[in-house]
Amino acid sequence: MSATSWNVWSASTWMLLSCLASVAIVVIPTASASMPFDTKPEFIKTCRFDQPNFVDCSTESVQGLFDKLVTGIEGLEHVGTIDPMKISKIRILQGDGPVSVNASLSKVVVTGFASTKVVRNVVSNKDFSWETHIRLPKMRLEGNYHMQGRILVIPLNGHGKCWFEPSGMDIIMRTTTDLYQKNGHVFYNVTATKVDYTISGLRLHMGNLFEGVKVLEDSTNQYLNDNWRPVSEALKPIIAKTIEDILLAIMQNIFNQIPADYFVADLPRA
């Protein structure tokens, strides 16, 4: 999801992503007559806890899922293509700390997920949580922003078009799940995810800052780019939270529809 720098940060005062979340998190009523995932789709590689190279197998299996999500999975509802990924709105409200902003991003288009590399995926055979390490060489997020606030010592007020390009993203996702049964299969109920990440570069541009005072706009964009490291550090909690909310909604939708036992055949049945 997403990486965006400016909208992100820290923590406590968040309100929402709810728009996003409310669009994406829809519990799917299961019409048993036409269940698209009645039989296992070809693209899912099935692994077993009791096989010797489970982690390698499961890493490959998740890579296969990502590759397929890029263009969209037939029959999967409420999950569009992930490259480009379109998000109607992201809101950020953060009161304290190095970043204090009231911002929104709309008509967001994120590209770059097609080159997602799944480095490692571990599934616990005790609590069925996942630890997933993924690498994204380059991502670009663009959209319309509205922003009032301050990042580090820089006041940022304006609205217009913006883009962010983080590169060399290394993401670790820790996801908790509960198992449940439905239609003769075991399913994951994805309950929460925590994201931690590092990036090796960031370029960004925010157009029409300061209501079009061009000199201030240019010098501020220059400053943000020259100081991308502290800027992205300051924004990290917000970005991580944004990514978590987007990923959680997507994973809940996917695993509510595709049985978990297609991925790990020897998951316990209650």
Ligand SMILES: *[C@@H]1O[C@H](CO)[C@@H](O)[C@H](O)[C@H]1NC(C)=O
């Ligand atoms: C954030 O900005 C929106 C739109 O400008 C405004 O309606 C809202 O009251 C602001 N919220 C806070 C806490 O300042």
Ligand SMILES: *[C@@H]1O[C@H](CO)[C@@H](O)[C@H](O)[C@H]1NC(C)=O
């Ligand atoms: C999934 O977990 C949530 C939160 O723990 C719970 O409210 C919900 O009922 C669970 N759904 C299923 C299908 O078990």
